[in-house]
Amino acid sequence: MSESELAGLRNLQAGGSNQGGQGGGGEEDAAKQAQQRQAQEEAKRGMLATILDGGARERLARISLVNAPLSKSVEDSLLRMAQSGQIRSKVTEQQLVALLENADGGGQSAHAPKKTTIIYSRRKVDPDDDLDFDI
Numbered sequence: 001m002s003e004s005e006l007a008g009l010r011n012l013q014a015g016g017s018n019q020g021g022q023g024g025g026g027e028e029d030a031a032k033q034a035q036q037r038q039a040q041e042e043a044k045r046g047m048l049a050t051i052l053d054g055g056a057r058e059r060l061a062r063i064s065l066v067n068a069p070l071s072k073s074v075e076d077s078l079l080r081m082a083q084s085g086q087i088r089s090k091v092t093e094q095q096l097v098a099l100l101e102n103a104d105g106g107g108q109s110a111h112a113p114k115k116t117t118i119i120y121s122r123r124k125v126d127p128d129d130d131l132d133f134d135i
């Protein structure tokens with residue numbers, strides 16, 4: 001990972017913690033904060049694009065549609081790993097799956113699968129029911 005990408009990650013993290021403000025301004029401050037958040041999201045997406053390969057990016061996008069908190073936690077951990085230098089090359093889809101299993105609490109493959117029991121309760125039908133109309 002290049003020095004400029006690492007600097008971008010550091011600025012991304014530093015920008016998130018500097019959201020203090022002054023009491024005056026109201027709408028201008030809100031607009032400025034919204035613009036900063038949007039810029040941070042753009043930087044985050046750009047960094048994820050450099051960290052992940054195509055298949056991993058697609059899988060993470062699909063997961064974000066289904067389970068947004070899980071996707072966000074994986075994205076944050078990927079950014080932390082990249083900033084600390086733990087990621088040396090692009091993350092493949094298989095590596096992302098392993099990271100997702102760890103983030104999800106081990107996944108189902110590490111534990112014995114749960115057994116689901118379905119109980120059918122059928123009503124007993126009386127052959128001489130009063131609702132039968134014999135004409």
